[in-house]
Amino acid sequence: MTKTKRKNADAAANSIGSFRTMGIFLLGTSGMINILALTGSFYMLQIYDRALTSHSIPTLVAISALAIGLYLFQGMFDILRSQILVRVGAGLDAKLAPLAHHVVIEMARYGYSTSEALERGRDVDVVRGFLGSQAPVAFFDLPWMPLFLGFVYLLHPVLGLVTLGGALVLISLTVATELMTRRAGGETHQAAVLRSTLADSHARNADILRAMGFGGRAVARFEKANSKHLALQTKTSDITGSFGGMSKVLRMMLQSALLGLGAFLTIKGELSAGAIIACSVASSRALAPIDSAIGNWKVISAARRSFRRLKQTLAATEDSAHILPLPAPCASLKVENITVVAPGSGSVLVGEVGFELKAGEALGLIGPSGGGKTSLAKGLVGVWPLLRGKVRLDDADLDQWRPDVLGEHIGYLPQEVSLLDGSIAENISRFEQEPDARKIIAAAKAAGIHELVTRMPEGYQTELGPSGTALSAGQRQRIGLARALYGEPFLVVLDEPNSNLDAPGEAALGEAIEGVKARGGVVVLIAHRPKALAAVDYVGVVQNGKLVAFGPKDKVVAEPARPIPFPAAATA
Known part of the structure; x- marks a missing residue:
């Protein structure tokens, strides 16, 4: 033991x-x-x-x-x-x-x-x-x-x-x-x-x-x-x-x-x-x-x-009280040859993936369905355990952070957005006991939903009910984006954030990514639509659990031998 x-x-x-x-x-x-x-x-x-x-x-x-x-x-x-x-x-x-x-x-x-x-x-x-x-x-x-x-x-x-x-x-x-x-x-x-x-x-x-x-x-x-x-x-x-x-x-x-x-x-x-x-x-x-x-x-x-x-x-509970508090990350995200395994079965889903992003940079991950993009995203934010390798924020491994403190520096929008039973304000603020109203509104504006929320009869106090079923899929996704941006976290990981968005929503998403880059954050974006890559600096291609290509967007997208593996229906 x-x-x-x-x-x-x-x-x-x-x-x-x-x-x-x-x-x-x-x-x-x-x-x-x-x-x-x-x-x-x-x-x-x-x-x-x-x-x-x-x-x-x-x-x-x-x-x-x-x-x-x-x-x-x-x-x-x-x-x-x-x-x-x-x-x-x-x-x-x-x-x-x-x-x-x-x-x-x-x-x-x-x-x-x-x-x-x-x-x-x-x-x-x-x-x-x-x-x-x-x-x-x-x-x-x-x-x-x-x-x-x-x-x-x-x-x-x-x-x-x-x-x-x-x-x-x-x-x-x-x-x-x-x-x-x-x-x-x-x-x-x-x-x-x-x-x-x-x-x-x-x-x-x-x-x-x-x-x-x-x-x-x-x-x-x-x-x-x-x-x-x-x-x-x-x-x-x-x-x-x-x-x-x-x-x-x-x-x-x-x-x-x-x-x-x-x-x-x-x-x-x-x-x-x-x-x-x-x-x-x-x-x-x-x-x-x-x-x-x-x-x-x-x-x-x-x-x-x-x-x-x-x-x-x-x-089985983790004792994190003894962990020394670290300063807020502000410089880099380093992914050092990580291997992500499926919980329960232990099957390797992503193997030996490594890259580095500096503050103010954004990465778009593309590839065929089932290639391992979502598994990689879950490994980056610590949702799924790593078999090997390290994910580092400013050279500090994620395990060196207390979970509650680490969460303040990470924004995560999963592929299947699920909101908790509570108000819009509570969901955006991640249910902080004493949330800052200015941060809530700032996150909503960054996600482009401030006007959408204020048009609702009860505004930010609107109760969403179980899993936010009172809202449309696109509305849930945009509120989930605001939640991910709350508190201006350093690392923002977005898994298909435009899957349910209309044209105004996609425009707001692009502005949100630019906003994170402008304040010195890092964005990792998983996309099935080429339009989502407009604001990224680098593109990585994930196939069969491997990062088979990585580099500046213009170079990877323009490479003749490696066409972007988007579904035909998603290229519009």
């Missing part, structure tokens, strides 16, 4: 381990609850062996009043334990949910589906729900089982041994439940992720499914995945339910056996009548945590898997 990963793993352990002190307190509170739970057994002993034999009403009243007081104390501690567990769950959620959500955002870079990434965020909910349920109560009560077993043993050794035997049988059932549900639980989780992935995919492509009439086939795919999930879930529930039913039957049989054995010992003069009832109450309390654990095993298993994934999730 590398030093950084070890540090992250330790930080993850500390984040979760910080609640151990509260766990020790809850264990002590459970001890008080279990000691007070002996009240019922002692009460039965005193009623049958003292109050009834003495025929004393004052003794009965005194014993009953004392028992009521002890029960109230037990209830108070029980409520306290429950409220503490709920607050521990809420505190854990408040501390870990933001970290887990950060990992959810990062997981897409490594090829995970949206649903699989969101599962990491749901892990926090599962653990919080577990802490708020009765399942953890069973674990806090389990260490105090010997207290009740010892009490029964003191009543009579034979009763104690029988109770101990019953406890061992129930523990064996718990172990069997764990062994038989472990694999099925993991498979059920994977099936649930697959089902969620299909549902998410179908929801995002609802217009395609409707327009081309294959929604029924999409439903059939979902039905197949759902059937598999239900079958695995039913299997797991059957195992848990069967062992839970067996444990309840065994508990009832054990209690009846103890009553019968107690009666036999009483007839022989070795046990009092009150001890029979006390033994029944104490043995029931001793075995209750095991029975509760078996009954809640499905919840326990889910929480354990989520807790394990949470530790892995937190260990």
